[in-house]
Amino acid sequence: MKVLVAYYSRTGNTRRVAEAIAKSLEAEVEDIRDYENRLGVIGFLRSGYEALRRRPAAIQPVKKNPEEYDAVVIGSPVWAGSLSSPVRAYLTMHGHKIKEAALFTTYGISEGRIFRQMEELLPKKPIAEISIREGEIRSGEYLKKIEKFIEVLKRLGKRTLHDNSGAT
16 A cells, blocks of 8 residues: 655654554655745744634645645644644645545544545545644653554455445
8 A cells, every 4th residue: 555644743752653644554745835935933823823714825836746646644723623734724725636535633622523624625534543632742642642543544444445446
């Protein structure tokens, strides 16, 4: 199964999770990048405002076509209880190309409505989802959660891909 892990990370937390998932799946990685400076208090406030307004960010062109992968694992931080604007832009532009999706989020206080917002931008229901708190990243607990996520993803991914091949 050819897998892509596409993610956006403002602080590095989502990047750490994405890299661990990609390593476990032997997947390729797409770091979604935008043009905004999101550092500091101003960047934090701008990010939350865009997320609440459901405003997609202007993102740099992607290097990998999600249509070329059997599955795409998409990761986003939670901003103000909502989907980050760079991942919203990625899914708005490329979500319809994704054959099978799995979702992960990183958050500080609450995962909010992010999975529902991501699902609205995909052609079908994701095969797996996982939320990881900032504290779990700091403590290293997220690695155990990722192991379970990978197991579910591999099991469901094989079944879904098998079902899509026309075999019974």
